[in-house]
Amino acid sequence: MSGLAVVTGATAGIGAAFARRLHADGYALLLVARDAERLAAMATELGGAGGSVETVPADLTTGEGLAAVEKQLRERPVEMLVNNAGISLNRSFVESTAEDEERLLALNVTAVMRLTLAVLPGMVERGRGGVVNVSSVAGFGVPMPGSTYSASKAWVTNFSESVGESVRSRGVRVMALCPGYTKTEFHQRAGINMSRTPEWMWLAADAVVADGLRDLRRGKRVSVPDWKYKVAVFGMRHLPRGLIRRATRDVRGRIGRDEFDRDEAQRREGKS
Incomplete structure (x- = not known):
């Protein structure tokens, strides 16, 4: 299949991996991200290999940015949409603000819903097309302590399954992609220190996309890359919830606590 593919959050990590793979597969690209300079750099990288690459700098947490991308999607025959843009917060819900939580929901939930709705009528009319909504294994079954990120991803997975079921008879596929820990800028941008996470738990973005x-x-309608995360998701769905809760630990805010511990240790050393 070829045609126009749209990728949000396309300048790094899983989004950039999707852009490179879809370009190599012959798609023309429309790339969306907040950072215009990084978008231009990605377009230059891909454009040098041939094929059409367009960019739309837009902040999908704002009404103006989301509306600008929706307009593009409604007016053009999109063959593939990858809703990859998403954020997490480096704090527990009780330490958060309403503004930050609304920003998370705007990007992780509202943008996914509105952009999917922008492309589906055209796909259904043409009888073909695909939507990949990047979710997470964090959205399966067991709430992460203090995290609204996992709740937002649970919505993305359920939404994708529900919509996918409704359009599959029309030749259109909608799928939730639910990776585990993936080597991207995601945790760094959120201020989450993942240095204690074992190396074997990490996935490569290119492998996730493939x-x-x-x-x-x-x-x-749901894709969980890598056998170890397939096993983990099976456990989340079938093991007793109390057991899963005991195995779940909250990584939110770890950078702040680590910095405090380090500063406190240095202060004590200075006194001794």
Whole structure:
């Protein structure tokens, strides 16, 4: 399949991996992200290999930015939409603000819903197309202590399954891609220190994208890349919830606590 593919959050991590893979597969690209300079750099990188690459600098947490992208999607025959843009917060809900929580929901939930709705009528009319909504294993079953990120991703997964079921008979595929820990800028941008996470738990963005596109072709509505996370999701769905809660630990705010501990240790050393 070729045609126009739209990727949000396209300048790093999973979004950039999708952009490179879809470009290599022959798609023309419309890339969306907040940072105009990084978008231009990505377009230059991909454009040098041939093919059409357009960019739309937009902040999808704002009404103006979201409306600008929606307009593009409604007016053009989009064959593939990848809703990759998303954020997390480096604090527990009780330490958060309403403004930050609304910003998280605007990007993780509202933008996914509105951009999916912008492309689906055209896809259904043409009888083909695909939507990949990047979710997370964090959205399966067990709430993460103090985290609204996991709740937002639970919505993305359920939404994708529900919408995918409603349009599959029309030749359109909608899928939630639910990776585990992936080597991207995501945690760094959120201020979350992941240095204690074992190396074996990390996935490569290119491998996540390859698994996701393979599962989309197979008609799956939920894709969980890598066998270890498939096992983890099976456990989340079938093991007693109390057992899963005891195995879950909150990584939010770890940078702040680590910095406090380090400063406190240095202060004590200075006194001794």
